[in-house]
Amino acid sequence: MKIINSMIKFLVIIAVILFVIISDVGWASAQDKPDSNTISYLSARLKQLVKFAAPSNLGLNYFILPNSSDLSSIPADPHNPLTPEKVNLGKLLFHETALSINPINPKHWQQSSCASCHFAEAGFRSNLAQALGVGGLGWNKSRHRDAEVYSVEIDKQNILTPSVLNSAYQKVMLWNGRAGVTGPNANEPLIQEFDVNRFKLDGLETQAIDAMTVHKLGTAAIAIIPEYQKLFAQAFPDRAYVAAEVEDLKRVGLAIAAYERTLLANQAPFQRWLKGDETAMSAQELRGGIVFFSSSCVQCHTRPNLAITDFRSVGFADHPQDFSGLNLGRGVITKRASDDFKFKVPQLYNLADSSPYGHGASFNTLREVVEYFNRAQPQKLEALYAGNLSVWFRPLNLTQQQVDDLTAFLETGLRDPNLMRYVPEGLPSGLCFPNNDPVSRKQLNCD
Ligand code: HEC
Numbered sequence: 515m516k517i518i519n520s521m522i523k524f525l526v527i528i529a530v531i532l533f534v535i536i537s538d539v540g541w542a543s544a545q546d547k548p549d550s551n552t553i554s555y556l557s558a559r560l561k562q563l564v565k566f567a568a569p570s571n572l573g574l575n576y577f578i579l580p581n582s583s584d585l586s587s588i589p590a591d592p593h594n595p596l597t598p599e600k601v602n603l604g605k606l607l608f609h610e611t612a613l614s615i616n617p618i619n620p621k622h623w624q625q626s627s628c629a630s631c632h633f634a635e636a637g638f639r640s641n642l643a644q645a646l647g648v649g650g651l652g653w654n655k656s657r658h659r660d661a662e663v664y665s666v667e668i669d670k671q672n673i674l675t676p677s678v679l680n681s682a683y684q685k686v687m688l689w690n691g692r693a694g695v696t697g698p699n700a701n702e703p704l705i706q707e708f709d710v711n712r713f714k715l716d717g718l719e720t721q722a723i724d725a726m727t728v729h730k731l732g733t734a735a736i737a738i739i740p741e742y743q744k745l746f747a748q749a750f751p752d753r754a755y756v757a758a759e760v761e762d763l764k765r766v767g768l769a770i771a772a773y774e775r776t777l778l779a780n781q782a783p784f785q786r787w788l789k790g791d792e793t794a795m796s797a798q799e800l801r802g803g804i805v806f807f808s809s810s811c812v813q814c815h816t817r818p819n820l821a822i823t824d825f826r827s828v829g830f831a832d833h834p835q836d837f838s839g840l841n842l843g844r845g846v847i848t849k850r851a852s853d854d855f856k857f858k859v860p861q862l863y864n865l866a867d868s869s870p871y872g873h874g875a876s877f878n879t880l881r882e883v884v885e886y887f888n889r890a891q892p893q894k895l896e897a898l899y900a901g902n903l904s905v906w907f908r909p910l911n912l913t914q915q916q917v918d919d920l921t922a923f924l925e926t927g928l929r930d931p932n933l934m935r936y937v938p939e940g941l942p943s944g945l946c947f948p949n950n951d952p953v954s955r956k957q958l959n960c961d
């Protein structure tokens with residue numbers, strides 16, 4: 515009896531395996547048929563895969579980013595409830611060059627803003643391997659450092675500027691995730707104690723407040739502008755005046771974080787496709803989406819913003835300006851060897867708007883990143899030797915066609931063409947923005 519039972523089990527398993535093989539072959543050979551390249555066929559196939567990648571029951575909806583005005587649908591920190599007034603104030607402050615009042619060299623007074631390094635035209639990244647805030651000259655593709663001052667007078671970091679787009683979906687901030695007390699930091703006593711986390715907020719709020727000091731910004735100059743008095747009173751009705759003190763750095767940070775939460779790439783072709791517009795993506799973008807959702811990519815780029823609030827080792831090289839030796843990433847702050855070389859999994863929308871890529875700026879194009887994941891040979895051998903490389907970092911054997919398709923999905927399928935809707939028309943200070951240095955003023959027609 516036992517033997518018959520196990521034989522039946524064995525036969526069932528064989529049948530299941532055969533079924534899987536046959537249906538897979540069926541898919542492969544269907545690809546060669548002429549009608550397998552139609553929008554409706556590809557669209558149906560992608561739908562299956564996207565549903566499979568979403569938590570059960572949520573289906574395609576899981577990946578739909580809310581409208582920016584639909585504040586109740588946007589993930590928020592309960593300590594910083596979203597209101598239209600706060601978002602509006604944050605939008606101005608994020609671009610406000612009048613905040614830049616603490617430069618080391620007075621000649622750089624009121625010349626830069628958050629948006630000097632995170633600007634809409636660059637997908638809220640910087641379009642530079644090393645973004646320049648205070649002490650940068652020029653705008654967009656021509657921004658360079660002021661050569662007439664000492665290096666210490668320039669605001670720059672030795673790591674690539676990540677995007678603040680879709681950041682509402684990320685609990686902790688920065689490449690090693692040190693900002694924020696929730697999500698993956700909730701059970702990290704060491705990180706909870708960091709000074710940056712003294713306000714016990716989510717990463718986005720924490721980072722916005724901290725960035726005020728890091729990037730030499732302050733409120734004294736805007737405190738005397740009546741329009742800001744009014745806007746602060748509307749955004750924070752509990753305390754209706756601006757004082758040029760610590761408490762105000764916090765409120766500026768809260769308003770900026772509220773604004774950042776509304777920066778959603780919800781008009782990208784992939785988003786329109788998710789919402790039912792079958793023709794929003796080209797056949798090539800659909801094929802690229804199929805590669806994305808059927809290969810390793812979606813194992814890490816998992817959540818609605820195609821990131822995940824977690825850290826993985828995929829062997830990207832460090833920044834050429836990082837002279838610290840080796841950047842251990844997450845391991846630097848948890849002090850656990852098992853976290854060495856792990857970096858945050860970044861969101862993937864509007865990456866085509868600026869380059870380079872990776873925390874160390876080690877890829878010039880998105881195609882290079884795709885080819886790298888296809889080959890799966892780490893740039894940083896120490897990451898290999900440490901033994902922490904993700905199991906999903908392995909050769910994918912994609913064809914050249916699939917590499918092209920996946921690149922197209924990233925470049926245009928995930929590109930919201932209208933991010934300028936998040937940029938204010940003018941500032942209460944009347945200053946030029948996002949930069950107010952002499953070179954930018956000319957380029958931006960502010961003079
Ligand atoms: C000099 C350029 C520069 C300026 C100015 C700047 N940032 Fe950044 N920003 C960076 C860099 C570089 C990082 C990555 C640092 C790291 O991970 O260690 C970053 C990271 C961030 C992140 C984390 C994003 C993520 O996905 O982890 C947020 C949020 C952010 N900045 C918001 C702001 C705000 C708000 C301001 C203004 C108050 C600002 N930044 C000003 C360069 C800049």
Ligand code: HEC
Nearest residue numbers: 810811814826830857858859860871872873883887904906
């Ligand atoms: C094992 C997890 C993992 C897998 C699998 C994975 N990624 Fe990533 N991806 C990451 C991490 C982590 C980073 C950031 C690494 C760093 O900068 O050190 C990253 C970075 C990127 C970047 C650069 C983004 C930026 O802001 O610079 C792109 C583009 C990207 N991945 C696309 C893909 C695609 C396409 C696939 C599938 C072929 C894929 N990834 C597979 C974890 C993964």
